[in-house]
Amino acid sequence: MRKHTTAVALAAASALALAACSSAEPGNTGDGDGGGDTLTVGIKFDQPGLGLQKGAEYVGFDVDVAKYVAGKLGYDEDQIEFTEAVSANRETMLQNGDVDMIFATYSITDTRKEIVDFAGPYFVAGQDLLVAADDDSITGPEDLEGKNLCSVTGSTSAERIKDDYAEGVELVERPGYSECVSALASGAVDAVTTDDIILAGLAAAQEDPTVFKVVGNPFSEENYGVGLPKGSTDRCEEINTAITEMIDDGTWDELVATHTEGTGYTANAELNPPEPAACA
Structure with a gap:
């Protein structure tokens, strides 16, 4: 009887240990x-x-x-x-x-x-530009010469435009993209730059998602x-x-x-939908 009780106890302890290991292992999908x-x-x-x-x-x-x-x-x-x-x-x-x-x-x-x-x-x-919906003067980064461009403090997006496309662009930094969008709405800046889908999300979050548009001319990947x-x-x-x-x-x-509903945005068809790369 003592041997049988000990065996049962050991079996129960082992089961508990295995259950604990299973639940602690990240990503365990079980059954x-x-x-x-x-x-x-x-x-x-x-x-x-x-x-x-x-x-x-x-x-x-x-x-x-x-x-x-x-x-x-x-x-x-x-x-x-x-x-x-x-x-x-x-x-x-x-x-x-x-x-x-x-x-x-x-x-x-x-x-x-x-x-x-x-x-x-x-x-x-791809990096792109957000502008007022009725602004047809900006169709790409080259059109920003002499204009005001907003990006988030610490971002390299605006610097890339200044270095590679429009040396005379005036860079305006704000702590976040919502502040950049506010500056665009007030006319304090002519454009906002970051990745296209982020810009589309910012436009879609407005009470009227049609007031801004993503230019649709991405220049990075x-x-x-x-x-x-x-x-x-x-x-x-x-x-x-x-x-x-x-x-x-x-x-x-x-x-x-x-x-991105209401913004007129469409993903770059040359790049999307993507094909996942091979895992290392």
């Missing part, structure tokens, strides 16, 4: 329903149309792509925990295990790939990827499969249209 785990996803909290916190909810293209991918990995929406991923902290968050993955207009670069992994891309953006901890090859392949399914079933097109 396809998330295994009871949570998935921590980094997003932007302050980018209309892409990643925006609205009370207790999170909305935007990046948010919906993350939900779709998480669903394909076996997670229900109530198993996703969104957390803010500020641009300067993204690599650190992945390295420290603060997040399982990041969907936050996170451009894939060789420098970043040295310390983190990427799945995707799930969108290819930014591949938005899913940031992952280094060594996440298997998870990268799972995410790439989900992204491909999202494109093939029409969800990708629907999400782009939903989050």
